[in-house]
Amino acid sequence: xxxxxxxxxxxxxxxxxxxxxxxxxxxxxxxxxxxxxxxxxxxxxxxxxxxxxxxxxxxxxxxxxxxxxxxxxxxxxxxxxxxxxxxxxxxxxxxxxxxxxxxxxxxxxxxxxxxxxxxxxxxxxxxxxxxxxxxxxxxxxxxxxxxxxxxxxxxxxxxxxxxxxxxxxxxxxxxxxxxxxxxxxxxx
Amino acid sequence: xxxxxxxxxxxxxxxxxxxxxxxxxxxxxxxxxxxxxxxxxxxxxxxxxxxxxxxxxxxxxxxxxxxxxxxxxxxxxxxxxxxxxxxxxxxxxxxxxxxxxxxxxxxxxxxxxxxxxxxxxxxxxxxxxxxxxxxxxxxxxxxxxxxxxxxxxxxxxxxxxxxxxxxxxxxxxxxxxxxxxxxxxxxxxxxxxxxxxxxxxxxxxxxxxxxxxxxxxxxxxxxxxxxxxxxxxxxxxxxxxxxxxxxxxxxxxxxxxxxxxxxxxxxxxxxxxxxxxxxxxxxxxxxxxxxxxxxxxxxxxxxxxxxxxxxxxxxxxxxxxxxxxxxxxxxxxxxxxxxxxxxxxxxxxxxxxxxxxxxxxxxxxxxxxxxxxxxxxxxxxxxxxxxxx
Numbered sequence: 158x159x160x161x162x163x164x165x166x167x168x169x170x171x172x173x174x175x176x177x178x179x180x181x182x183x184x185x186x187x188x189x190x191x192x193x194x195x196x197x198x199x200x201x202x203x204x205x206x207x208x209x210x211x212x213x214x215x216x217x218x219x220x221x222x223x224x225x226x227x228x229x230x231x232x233x234x235x236x237x238x239x240x241x242x243x244x245x246x247x248x249x250x251x252x253x254x255x256x257x258x259x260x261x262x263x264x265x266x267x268x269x270x271x272x273x274x275x276x277x278x279x280x281x282x283x284x285x286x287x288x289x290x291x292x293x294x295x296x297x298x299x300x301x302x303x304x305x306x307x308x309x310x311x312x313x314x315x316x317x318x319x320x321x322x323x324x325x326x327x328x329x330x331x332x333x334x335x336x337x338x339x340x341x342x343x344x345x
Numbered sequence: 346x347x348x349x350x351x352x353x354x355x356x357x358x359x360x361x362x363x364x365x366x367x368x369x370x371x372x373x374x375x376x377x378x379x380x381x382x383x384x385x386x387x388x389x390x391x392x393x394x395x396x397x398x399x400x401x402x403x404x405x406x407x408x409x410x411x412x413x414x415x416x417x418x419x420x421x422x423x424x425x426x427x428x429x430x431x432x433x434x435x436x437x438x439x440x441x442x443x444x445x446x447x448x449x450x451x452x453x454x455x456x457x458x459x460x461x462x463x464x465x466x467x468x469x470x471x472x473x474x475x476x477x478x479x480x481x482x483x484x485x486x487x488x489x490x491x492x493x494x495x496x497x498x499x500x501x502x503x504x505x506x507x508x509x510x511x512x513x514x515x516x517x518x519x520x521x522x523x524x525x526x527x528x529x530x531x532x533x534x535x536x537x538x539x540x541x542x543x544x545x546x547x548x549x550x551x552x553x554x555x556x557x558x559x560x561x562x563x564x565x566x567x568x569x570x571x572x573x574x575x576x577x578x579x580x581x582x583x584x585x586x587x588x589x590x591x592x593x594x595x596x597x598x599x600x601x602x603x604x605x606x607x608x609x610x611x612x613x614x615x616x617x618x619x620x621x622x623x624x625x626x627x628x629x630x631x632x633x634x635x636x637x638x639x640x641x642x643x644x645x646x647x648x649x650x651x652x653x654x655x656x657x658x659x660x661x662x663x664x665x666x667x668x669x670x671x672x673x674x675x676x677x678x679x680x681x682x683x684x685x686x687x688x689x690x691x692x693x694x695x696x697x698x699x700x701x702x703x704x705x706x707x708x709x710x711x712x713x714x715x716x717x718x719x720x721x722x723x724x725x726x727x728x729x730x731x732x733x734x
Contacts, residue, residue: 179521186351186523194351195520198462219619221484221516222706 162213162306163224167243168233168293171203177231177293178209180319181300184311185213193218206237213306229304232256233279233292235264244270254299256280256292260345275303277343286338287331294332298339312336347527354517357485357524358424358450358510359384361492363394364532368419368539371399371410373429377462379452379518381424404429408436415445416554418544420496422447426514427454430468440507441476441570443555446499446539447507450492453615453666454514455701463702464514466614466666470675476570478508478577479644483600483618485522488512490588491641494596496536497584503576505543513616515702531591574645581642598647600639601654603629607636609717610655610691612680613664614640617698617705621664624710635714640676651683660692660717664710664730666699674727681724694722698730705731 164181168174175196182194196209210224226246232238232255244253249272256279257264265274277299279292294316301309313333320329352360358381362370370389372382389398397414401407407423414421425433430451440447455465473479480495482488488510495508512518541547545554558566578598585596602622604610613621618639628635638654638661640646655661661684665674673681677695684690696713699705709730716722 182521183351186349191523192351193520193522195516198515198519218522220623220707221513221520221616221620223704225706 159228160214160216161218163227164211164213164229164231164300164306165224165227166209166211166231166233166293167237167241168207168209169203169237170205170207172233173291173293174207174209174233177233177297178211180293180312180315181211181297181307182213183315183319184307185211187311187314188307190214191216191218193221197223206241227251229254229300231296231300232268233296235267238264238267242269244268247272252303254296254303254343256296273345275299275343275345277339279339282335282338282342286335287328294335295339298336298341299343302340302343309336309340347525349523349525351521352485352524353380353519353521354482354485354488354512355380355452355519356384357489358492358512359388360524360526361489362422362450363388364529365420365422365493365496365536366394366533367396367422369397369399369411369414369421371401371407371414371421371423373402373404373407373425374400377426377429377454379424379426379514381450381452381518385424404432405436408433408440411447411449412436412440412443412445415447416443417546418539418541420500420539422449424450424452426452427456427462427468430472431456434472437472437477438475439555442566444505444543444570444573445507446505448492448495448499449507449509450488451509451511452514452518453511461701462514464516464616464666465700465702466675467668467700469509469511470667470669472509473644473675476506476574477644478504478506478574479511479642480508481511481614481639481641481643482517483616483639485512485517485520485524488517489524489526490592490594490596493532493536494581494584494588497587498577498580500539501576501580501584502540502542504573504580506570506573506577511615516616527591535587535591577642577645578647598640598642598650599654600641602637602639604636604638604654604658606634607658608634609660609662609714610636610638610658611662611664611710611713611717612638612640612676614643614666614676617664617666617710620705620707621710624707624714627707628711628714633714633718635718643679646679646683648679648683651680652686655680655684655691656687656689658691660694660720660722662694662696662713662717664696664698664713665727666697668697668700668727677727692722693724695724695727696730697727703731
């Protein structure tokens, strides 16, 4: 692992970019890593583009600067690629994961990224299993499949810890299924 | 050993408040309030603390009720940010004169106008002349520990002055980081209970609080307040030593990082100090001797200790996250003052950075070191980091 592993999540307010980056950070924290997770706040309202950061390291993270050259970029809504250069600072060797049914030529063009683009139908998975559009959890499954940056067990434990008091066992199970399906169904 | 948790700076402040278990917490619950009060209100609702939580209709009322509770003899706390502190100002000014050791958490954010909610030190720098103890925190861990420290320093019978514990808005308050929360029982023993020797509700010993004092004695009140402030240094050291027994850490007036042989030093408050440490390491890796000084106790200001720490340094760059329009910036002013006594003074340069939440990058601080080492200085004029052309 490089000194600081950096993940940037782009989404729309309400899609869970902030909680997604926090879940990822907490999973790494459970594995004994040092972490930072922070959103970039603008004029928050549902649907507005948001960005959120996760840093994971073996050493104490002292810098508080935002992520400029991420290792991974996750896009929770491919539509925002029309207005936000999501791949900015992402090296060609980096990983771009987009919530999409297909990695079509149009999606690739919108992403403006020369490296490998991965897709996962996070919205489809979420609608199918939970009946609502919360793409962050299946996206995290895809991230684990592609990078192994945290273990699935850690993410599942964090999901349980966070959501059990709020949404109960049945929906926690559905979220864990969404995570696993995202892991299984990520494609090039 | 404590428990490590992944929490935000705001939650770290709420954790400290949970362990302090104040008698009263008063807060205005709406923007610009921060998640500190939201989290603490959960502790109250869940019965984890037995605090009387009083939501009020404005920050002016919040500070007024906090002062009222503290005068009655309670341990009272509050939390606010930016415009909230501005609206509290009248009572913020009154609190030290009343000699009430209120402790509040301040999340440092920009003042209007233009409207902005992001990190900036304009809020706190507008109240540094009012007589509060001011403590700054680099990260969520320091927020937590500084609040525990502040309670004891403020309430010490030699001091009896209010204290404000600062953290950077969003960068610290909303960022999740690992924080070690120390043992509840040990911390509760450390914070103890507030002495009731000056309580208004102590009916056996009736007294007045906040009387009219005309030119006959106002001056003497203020002189006594200043003398109390001068006692903070020794009390801070003593309390810091006690807290060290729990945390294993040191509580200096300021932190120095690789300054011993440094030929250029950057001075910077709060979260940017962490970023500056990374910049120091990067510049050191190129064989250049640079270091960083992070003020922690900003009021009272430790002039002689700062002077001793920097007397050997050829050039010092002082970074401010607020401006004093038409005058030298607040942190720069203090350091320039502190160094003035020296026969052979370090050269100084004032920099303004990060207003209204403008990001400060490691590479920008590296560039500051390059400039300081180059000798291209203009101590009469402040320079700007990351300003758009």
